[in-house]
Amino acid sequence: MHIVDGALTTEVLLIGAALTGLGLMQGLRSMPLEKIPATGMLAATFFVASLIHVPLGPSSVHLIMNGVAGILLGWAAVPALFVGLLLQAIFFGYGGITVLGVNACNIALPAVLVYYLIRPFIVRASVRQQFIFGAFGGGLAVAGSTLMVAASLWFSGEEFIPAAKLVLVSHIPVIFIEALLSGATLYLVAKVKPELFMGRSW
Amino acid sequence: MRTALLMVLLTAISPWVWGHKVILDVFVSGAVVEGELGFSNGEMANQQMISVYNTMGQELAQVHTDKNGFFSYTPGQKVDQVFVADLGAGHLAKATLSASELTSNMQLSSAPVAQQTEAESPRLPATQLTSEQVNMALELQKLSVEIRQMRRALKAYKEQHDWQTILGGMGYILGLVGLGYYFAARRRLQDK
Numbered sequence: 001m002h003i004v005d006g007a008l009t010t011e012v013l014l015i016g017a018a019l020t021g022l023g024l025m026q027g028l029r030s031m032p033l034e035k036i037p038a039t040g041m042l043a044a045t046f047f048v049a050s051l052i053h054v055p056l057g058p059s060s061v062h063l064i065m066n067g068v069a070g071i072l073l074g075w076a077a078v079p080a081l082f083v084g085l086l087l088q089a090i091f092f093g094y095g096g097i098t099v100l101g102v103n104a105c106n107i108a109l110p111a112v113l114v115y116y117l118i119r120p121f122i123v124r125a126s127v128r129q130q131f132i133f134g135a136f137g138g139g140l141a142v143a144g145s146t147l148m149v150a151a152s153l154w155f156s157g158e159e160f161i162p163a164a165k166l167v168l169v170s171h172i173p174v175i176f177i178e179a180l181l182s183g184a185t186l187y188l189v190a191k192v193k194p195e196l197f198m199g200r201s202w
Numbered sequence: 203m204r205t206a207l208l209m210v211l212l213t214a215i216s217p218w219v220w221g222h223k224v225i226l227d228v229f230v231s232g233a234v235v236e237g238e239l240g241f242s243n244g245e246m247a248n249q250q251m252i253s254v255y256n257t258m259g260q261e262l263a264q265v266h267t268d269k270n271g272f273f274s275y276t277p278g279q280k281v282d283q284v285f286v287a288d289l290g291a292g293h294l295a296k297a298t299l300s301a302s303e304l305t306s307n308m309q310l311s312s313a314p315v316a317q318q319t320e321a322e323s324p325r326l327p328a329t330q331l332t333s334e335q336v337n338m339a340l341e342l343q344k345l346s347v348e349i350r351q352m353r354r355a356l357k358a359y360k361e362q363h364d365w366q367t368i369l370g371g372m373g374y375i376l377g378l379v380g381l382g383y384y385f386a387a388r389r390r391l392q393d394k
Contacts, residue, residue, distance in 0.1 A: 004224075006286075007294045033386040040379035047371050083378060087371040 070111025110144025138182020246271025
């Protein structure tokens with residue numbers, strides 16, 4: 001999921017950085033005091049989850065958990081995921097600094113999209129339904145990210161369909177695993193800390 | 203809290219799924235440049251193409267890794283050599299070997315000619331060598347293999363993630379949460 005430095009054109013890097021900058025501004029400006037611990041917690045979850053790679057055939061895949069971050073945080077997911085990506089780039093060399101804007105955009109924007117699509121249903125859902133909506137949101141966020149990664153590569157000159165196929169196919173297991181984990185996480189949140197779903201996060 | 207516990211447990215019980223990334227390592231070995239392409243968890247990338255460029259972006263040669271992710275290359279020019287392996291879907295590994303590292307053993311010309319070599323050590327004409335020289339060559343070959351293994355281990359060690367680094371990242375996040383609290387509290391006080 002992390003695109004590395006040097007793989008994209010300057011135009012794509014600049015557009016990604018600009019979109020992430022706007023997302024960060026929106027996320028920071030509207031982050032309520034009460035959401036800060038949850039934002040930190042989800043940034044840490046993303047930071048660790050992305051480090052756990054599951055070997056799969058010739059390659060490996062890793063968890064992202066951007067769906068959960070999006071549903072619980074809304075726009076505040078952008079700074080949370082950005083910080084996670086920044087620390088991964090600095091500490092582990094995943095992705096890179098110049099491509100950070102694009103990577104953040106690819107991972108955080110689907111999270112915000114899931115927030116708008118799923119959140120209205122989640123706040124009204126029963127505890128069991130939370131699992132289904134959470135799973136759907138988790139899977140959708142990863143699928144959105146894979147398409148955005150493919151689009152970034154496409155705008156940088158690679159053929160969209162092969163790139164999208166390659167990224168999407170390698171992430172199909174992640175979509176399912178992520179859906180299950182996201183559903184379970186939101187089910188747990190609904191059981192033990194339902195106030196996280198209360199109120200608007202933006 | 204339970205989610206946090208689950209994440210910590212998941213991380214703790216899964217040392218076999220630690221993250222890894224594509225690593226390209228190049229080094230001078232006698233009269234050739236050798237290199238390896240693999241992952242930080244020790245897996246090697248077999249039959250992958252690696253392009254060699256100069257600093258102007260002109261392609262000098264293309265080499266392929268063998269089944270052990272190993273490749274060998276004879277540079278034709280004394281210029282900085284940039285090795286790029288594109289594994290597709292944004293997975294790009296790059297390594298640079300500066301011109302100063304290229305040894306005088308190499309047959310370097312001013313013309314931009316490069317040769318791809320097979321991924322095996324250059325063979326010496328055995329008929330012209332004494333048994334002592336053959337033994338010495340075999341010893342050198344063994345030494346070369348051992349050094350290669352040490353390089354691989356060193357690279358893997360550099361790339362491994364230890365708990366200190368991960369906890370360091372968590373510490374940064376905690377610090378940023380504190381900073382966020384400060385600014386949010388200040389904003390709330392100003393609003394009152």
